[in-house]
Amino acid sequence: MRIHPLVPSLLLLGTLSFTAACSSGPGGPSGSAGASSARPGPTPDPSPVRSVDPSKIKGLKIVSDSSENTSCPFATSYPDVPGAEAMTAAMKKYVERRLATFRSESAACEGGTGGTEGVELNISHQFLVASGDVLGVRLSTHDPSGAGSGLSATTYWYDGKAGAYRTAPGLVADDSRGAFLGALKDRLKGREGVDAAALDDTLSDPASRAAVLDDMAFTADGGLRVDFDRGDVGVPAAGALTVTLSKETVTPWLSAFGKRVQRQTVTPSRSLDLGATHIPTQAVPTHTASGDDDTDCKRVRCVALTFDDGPAVPETATLLTHLARYRARATFFTVGQNVAAHPDLVRAAARAGNEIGNHSWNHPDLTTLSRGQVVSQLNRTSAAIKAATGKAPTLFRPPYGAVNPRVRAATRLSPVLWDLxxxxxxxxxxxxxxxxxxDKVRRNDVVLLHDIHPTSVAAVPQILRTLTARGYHFVTVSHLRATL
Structure with missing residues (x-):
């Protein structure tokens, strides 16, 4: 599919500038529940969780997948942390199940037989705590094809001391469950849309209780925040509900694991040790650009290779080595949550003369968001890029290539689509x-690839070798625009 890359904007790019307007650095958005404008996720209350800097987690790998098909749009991600294999397996199972269901029910997806089309599935991740011997992650899902609002969240916990994966109810001791549930009922009863009898039935049944108590995390001051998806304990019209129990109230009810999670949330250790027998170390390329690119695309054949959705481990590092071998430059449209996890790879890409662009924080269809949500998605990512490289981006690629006047008006970044x-x-x-x-490339094309896929990275040497022999020069999008 060919999409015109907005040729009229070629001459205008040089007049555009961008100043990141963001209230927090890359550490904040990745772990702060206060970022309400970044869908998906529950609506926050005034009790945010403490932020976590994922770049400090040794051996971290973000497992990502996405499509660029506007008729079958999906983007998923979850973290893989050494030592927490059982927890990773649980998240993987959930993501793969949701994605398989989504693809099978969408008539536009390959193999789909359902009637929905163009409905987006988005699963993003957020670290709640990564300290000492405990790890906590929230997966937030946006799937309008499902029941209710289509927004849901689940927290996953790992106990490094016991070497075991825990669900949210494991934060509370078994012999304190009655008191804990009683406190929840007291705080929920009387709220708009909550039926007391139905609430009692839900929390009394073990299966129903486990289903609705699946999103629990400690606040920065040690309280326990329990988030209920829309329709869990009240009529859907009432929306999502949150109960926060103070530290003084909840501490006596916590399990031994819950108390360690609480302690590591309030006063984080400097390191995370989950008992992994091996923590892989990612070699970061040290290639440095010899100077500014002096390629004149009016005189020679140029092509702009672009790579979306990274950075990824180890794929992006391998790709940078391929590019350096041919003195090729490319443009990386990075996802903010991945930039926060691997800023060293983003720095390495920029140092080698590549361009870093903005691809949103967690890859939602921006045209379905409010202006404030679009601003948050782009500004948070630009702030993370600037923190990593020292330079704010000037370009953005809208996920799925979906852009409209509202999205354009929400940012001064210049949109970039693709030709091939x-x-x-x-x-x-x-x-x-x-x-x-x-076979299909033409002079001055912008080519769409993804550095999250090993097969795509493996294709690059053949592309570089063959097209170099044909006289092509590999330049960044901004350089291509500036020299045409």
Whole structure:
């Protein structure tokens, strides 16, 4: 599929400038429940959780997947932390199940038989605590094809001391469950949309109770915040509900694990040790650009390779090595939550003469968001990029290529689409991806690829080798625009 890359904006890019307007650095958005404008996720209350800097987690890998098909849009991510394999497996199972259901029910997705089309699935992650011997992660899901509002969240917990995965109810001691549930009922009864009898039935039944008590985390001051999805304990019209129990109230009811989570949330240790027998170390390329690119795209054949959704471990590092070998430059449209996890890879890409662009915080369809949500998605990501590289981006690629006047008006970043879609997200075949570019590329094309897929990265050497032999020069999007 060819999408015109907004040619009229080529001459205007030089007049555009951008100043990041963000209230927090990259550490804040990744762990703060106060970022209400970043869908998906529950509506926050005045009791935010403490922020976590994911770049400090040794061996962290973000497992991402996405499509660029506006008829079958999805983006998913979850963290893989050494030592927490059982917890990673639980998140993987959930994500793969939701994605399989989404694809099977969408008529526009390959193999889909349902009637929905163009409805977006988005699953993003947030670290709640990563300290001492405990790890906590919230997965937030946006799936309008489901029941209720389509927004839901689940917290996953890992106990490094016991070497065990825990669900949210495991934060509370078994012999204190009655007192804990009684306190929840007291704080929920009387709220708009909550039926007391139905609430008692829900919290009395073990299966129903486990389903609704799946999102619990400690606040920065040690209180326990319990979030209920819309319709969990009240009529859907009442919206999502939150109960926060103070530290003084909840501490006597906590399990031994819950008390360690509380302590590590309030006073985090300097390191995380989950008992992993091996923590992989990611080598970060040290290639440095020799100077400004002096390629004149009016005189020679140019092509702009662009890579979306990263940075990814180890794929982005491998890709940077391929590019440096051919003295090729590219543009990376990065996802903010991945930039926060791997700022060293973003710095390495910029140091090697590549351009870093903005691809939103967690890859939602921006055209479905309010102006404030669009601003949050883009500004948080720009702030993370600037923190990593020292330079704010000037370009953004809207997820799925979906952009409208409201999105354009919400930012001074210049939108970039593409001419050649390799569909590498669909075809995980390195040779097919390489042949698509080699056979279809034209002079001055902007080519869409993804550095989260090993097969796409593996296709790059063949692309670089063949097109270099044909006289092509590999430049950034901004350089291509500036020299045409």
């Amino acid at each position: 879609d390799t569909e590498d997200w669909k075809y995980r075949d390195a040779d097919k991806v390489a042949r698509t570019v080699i």
